Structure formats: structure tokens, C-alpha cells
Amino acid sequence: MKITVPATSANLGPGFDTLGIAVGIKNQVIIKPSKFHSVSLRGEGSNNPVLKDNNMFLAIFNDFYNNLSTKKRFFRFEFINEIPLSRGLGSSSAVIVSAIASAYAIEGIKLSKEKLLNLALAYESHPDNITPAVMGGFNVATVQDNEVKYIKKEIPKHLVAVVVVPNRPISTQLSRKTLPYKYSKDDAIFNLSHGSLLTAAFMTENWEMLKIASQDKFHQSYRMKQMPELFEVQKMALKSGALMSTLSGSGSTLFSIAYRNDAKKIETVLKEKFPHFKVFTTHFDNTGVKIEY
Template sequence: MKICVPATSANLGPGFDTLGLAISLYNQVIIKPSKFHSVSLKGEGANNPILKDNNMFIAIFNDFYHNLSNKKRHFRFEFTNDIPLSRGLGSSSAVIVSAIASAYAIEGIKIDKNKLLNLALAYESHPDNITPAVMGGFNVAAVKDNEVKYIKKNMPKSLKAVVVIPNRPISTQLARKALPYKYSKEDVTFNISHSSLLTAAFMSEDWKMLRIASQDQVHQKYRMKQMPELFDVQKTALKSGALMSTLSGSGSTLFSMAFNDDASRIEKELKKRFPHFKVLTRDFNNSGVTIEY
């Protein structure tokens, strides 16, 4: 059995803890019956022995599997991780979603994506990453009575994601602490108006509106100060023709969106200006988590 979950970029500027989309960069796990428990790990985190011994996927998988099954079985887990760790591309959400989906699939129990999403909410209280990880596409999400309410929009093939992944992380915990305790009414109004405009731009496919709509006053400038080079990355992407350029999650990755014809030029310029960072161009993902037998 093979489970794939896409990377995600959340917030998208003003949509703090609310907006997110899925990118065609994946974490994959193959699960096989085995005589004893074993784990192999390739890609991101492969050189970190702690991830094998203290694996969040295994812990969540076991919780659900033991609740669903009375059998004692051992498995071999073969992980291939392409989503960078602690870089704001939803690596934790990918682990949570794939672990829960795997436990149900192993037992042959069909689980619809709405149920999967709400089970994941117990491990990740903000729906901006887990929703696109499950559903794919662009998502607007909110939580009401411990249930995720969302609207999804499929992303067209005419657009690309260009991500700049720095060589060091920004701690999510420290990134949250960097935010102000109070905000002015002007800043809150700014973000409500821009988040609404951004959502409308995605839904109506008015891509030229994104540069204005993606502006933010709530979190980006405070978090990006921890890695000042990100301001230059953002300026370079926009100057090179990106439709929008925003901090991905809490960082340190910077996400940009571009038309297909512009993406390679933007990637080339970013690689030239920031050779110590990884720059990738990817399609968007509209399917979310997938399971193959």
C-alpha cells in the first residue's frame, strides 16, 4: 500500500490560519506486512536517527490501528520524504493525514475525506494546512464546533508554484511568539479586506489581482525579520513577474505563484540571486491525499 500527501502553503499573505493550497511535492509511505516492525527513511530527514525512533507517523498510526483492529500485526514502513522539514510547507500535516489514512486503509475501512480531515484536526488545530493536504487545491477553511468548514477551488494548469527553501528553518513556536499581542483596528481591517479580496481573486481566477490582495499586516513582516534575506527574495520574485509572493506558513520557505510562461524565468533569477537557497518550480495539486494498493 502506498500513501502520498502533497506539500501545502498556508496563510498566503493575509489569510492567517485560514487559507492554504496544495503543491505537487510529496511525502510518500509504502506499508508492507512484516514479521517484525521496521522503518526505512529516504529523502528529507534521512540522516536524522531520531525520526526513525520517535516517528510521529508511527505513533499516530498505532493509535488509530489499535482502535480499529483487535489483531496484532507488524509492518514495514518505507518513507520517502520530499517535503522539507520545518520549512513552512506542511510536513507535519502530511504526516498526520497519511498516518490516519493508512490505519483505516490497512483495515480495509473506507474513510471519506471529510471524516479524515476532522480526525486530523485533533492533531493540528489550524485548518489551513491539513485541509489542502487532504483535499488538494486552494482552500478557505474555518473551524466551528470542532469541525472544519471549507470551500475548495481546483487550481488551473496554467499556473505554477515557485518556492524558495532556505537552508535553515524558522521555528513555528518562535514565529508565533514574534507576533504582537495586540493589533490595531486598522491592521485587522487591512487583513480582512485583503483576505476577502484574495479569496475572491482565486475563486474568480482574477490572477492579476493577487499582487495587491496578497498583502498582509498581521504576521509576515514580524516573522521575516528572523531571516531578513526573505524580504529580498520576495522583492526579487515580484520584480521578476510573480503574481504573488508570500511567506509559506510560518516560514522559512517563500512561496510565489506565476503563469507557466514566467515561472522558469523567475526560478532562474531566484537561483542566481540566492545560490545558497533551494528553488523549486512545481505544479499545483488538486487531488490531496491518495492511496494505492
């Protein structure tokens, strides 16, 4: 079987820990019966010996598989990773979602996406990455009584993502420590109003509103100061025609949305200006996690 999970971009500016969107690049795990346990890894992280055994995936998979199955079986896990590690594109969420989905699929137990999402919540307490990873599309999500409550909106094909991946990470844990302990009333109102406007813009497909609606005062500037060139990436993306440009999750990736016809120009400008960063254009994923036999 093959389990595919898309990359995700969380926060989208003002939607701190609340808004997320699924992006076209993906991680795949192919699982085959085997006479003994084995793991192979291709793509992102393949040169990192620590990740060769993909310990996070196997730990979560084994937790569920051992509870669901009475059989002792061995598998070959083949990981094909497109999602950059520790760059704010939801690589951890992809691992969590694929591990849980794999354990259920191997046992032939039907698992709804809603249940999968809520099982993933035990490993990722914020719903902004795991929700689009499971559901695809743009998602507004919150947690109520240990359950994710969400609304999804599919992204039309004439919109694409222009993604800039720096050559070094920003630690999620460390970047959270840079954030203020308290926020002013004015900043709270600013983010509440812009997050609401951003959600409304997605739901009504008012794409011209995204540039204004995606402004933030809660986290972006504090995190981007750890890598000051990100301010210039954001500025150049918007100047070149991006509809919005925000820090992806806690970074270091800078994520922009553009009309398909404008994307090539934006990508070319960013590649020329930032040759040491990886720049690419990709579609959005409206499907989320996918299991194929």
C-alpha cells in the same frame, strides 16, 4: 499500499490560519506486511537519526490502528519524503494525514475525506495546512463546533509554484511569539479586506489581482525579520514576474505563484541571487491525500 500526501503552503499572506494551497511535491509512505516491525526513510530528513523511526507517524498510526483492529500484525513502513522539514510547507500535516489514512486503509475501513480531515484536527488545531493536504487545491477553511468547514477551488495547470527553501528553519513556535499580542483596528480591517479579496481572486481566477490581495499586516514582516534576506527574495520574485509572493506558513520558505511561461525566468533569477537557498518550480496538487493498493 502507498499513501501520498502533498506539501501545503498556508496563510498566503493575509489568510492567517485560514487559507492554504496544496503544492506538487509530496511525501509517500509504502506499507507492507512483515514478520517484524521495521522502518526505512529516504529523502528529506533521512540524515537525521531522530527521524529514522518517524515517531510522530508511528504514534498516530498506532493510536488509530490499535483502536480499529483486534489483530496483532507487523508492518514495514517505507517513507519517501520530498517535503522539507520545518520550512513551512506542511510536513507535519502530511504526517498526520498519512498516519490516520494508513490505519483505516489497512483495516479496509472506508474513510471519507471529510472525516479524515476532522480526525486530523485533533492533532493540528489550525485548518489551513490539513485542509489542502486532504482535499488538494486552494482552500478557505474555518473551525466551527470542532469541525472544519471549507470551500475548495482547483488550480488550473497554467499556474505553477516557484518555491525558495532557505538553508535553515524558522521555528513555528518561536515565530508565533514574535507576533503582536494585539492588533489595531486598521490592521484588522486591512487583513480582512485583503484576505477576502484574495479568496475572491482565486475563486474567479482573477490572477492579476493576487499581487495586491496577498498583502498582509498580521504576521509576515514580524516572522521574516528573523531571516531578513527573505524580504529580498520576495522583492525579486515579484519584480521578475510572480503573481504573488508570500511567506509559506510560518517560514522559512518563500512561496510564489506564477504563470507557467514566466516561471523559468523567476526561478533562474532567484537561483542566481540566492545560490545558498534551494529554488524549484512545481505544479499544484488538486487531489490531496491519495491511497493506492
